[in-house]
Amino acid sequence: MSEIRSWQPMVDTNAARLLRTTGRTPAEWATAAREAGITGRDELSHWLKDQGVTGYNLMSVDWEVFGLPEFFLRSADELYDGQYADRPHLKPIADRLLLWAAETPGTVIQMRKTYVSLQTSRRKFAQVTPTTRTAVDLFFRLAVPDLPGLEPVRTSDPFAWRIRLRREEDVDDAVLRALSAALEDSLGSSSA
Template sequence: MEENLKPKTGKTLEQWKTVLGQTKLTKHSEIVAWLKSEHQLTHGFANFISLKFRQADAASFDESELIASQYETKPGLKPIYDALVEYCRSLGPDVEIAPKKSTVSIRRKRQFALIKPATKTRMDIGLKFNDKKPLGRLLPSGPFGTMCTHRIELTEVSDIDDEIKKLVREAYAEAG
């Protein structure tokens, strides 16, 4: 989106930040409305510029900072995260790891897994299947809502056993 700013709006992101820096606008909705009304930007570009200006999107942060922040008060879960990411990367060269503020999305052509430190002692991994019924450790999506169809609760690295790896591998295959 940033690459398209100059050709579509006439300004780079840095130029838009300078323009916004000259206003007294601070709220996201105010900035978006102002960019749309005063500069005739589409909602998508106005939203993108506002998020970047306010450094309110995950992409405004370093990936390692996002991960560190997620596990700052839950250090016992970090080894589970590391093991899950390592396994997901082993599935193929097309695996993309995309940290957000509170989760990490694992994608191929689409998201197939979502890693979230749920509590201080439990990690949830959400999986997206086309047509699979919850069974055993494969629970309904719960707090993941429509982002995933199922979830698995993990409390230690040894929980990532052959059964869990098979489910993650199946979700990966369906995402391709």
């Protein structure tokens, strides 16, 4: 059975990265920021950058000082249910895709606020998004051969290919083979 994650692993990973790269925990940085009189996000960002703390490390301190975004506090189930709250007729499509992911070794299901990321330990290989009120889009990093309906998407994101799924039956053998091919590509890739 695959692992299903909420935002918590990202929060934990960022905190561990901050400790590893700076020698201080988010709480220690937050205390130092408060002692420096920091009261706003922009002020904190500038102060941290002056200290050499940027990127994910900066986010970790920001969350400690100002709190996590509300949706970070939701469970994986709450995030998933929220994506389909106003379009429950589409959830069976996503359920079929996630069933495949849950049963496929090497796949991690990462819940987000507006989509579900399917990933390996190396990188994301597909994304399930209820893009419209009538369809779930399955995005891929690569152009999967022999997948009817696959189309390019104009984006700066590496997920430049999608298939639009409108019915549960659209999640057929061709779609599942495409997911397997994308998974294999991700497992064999050296890029993150």
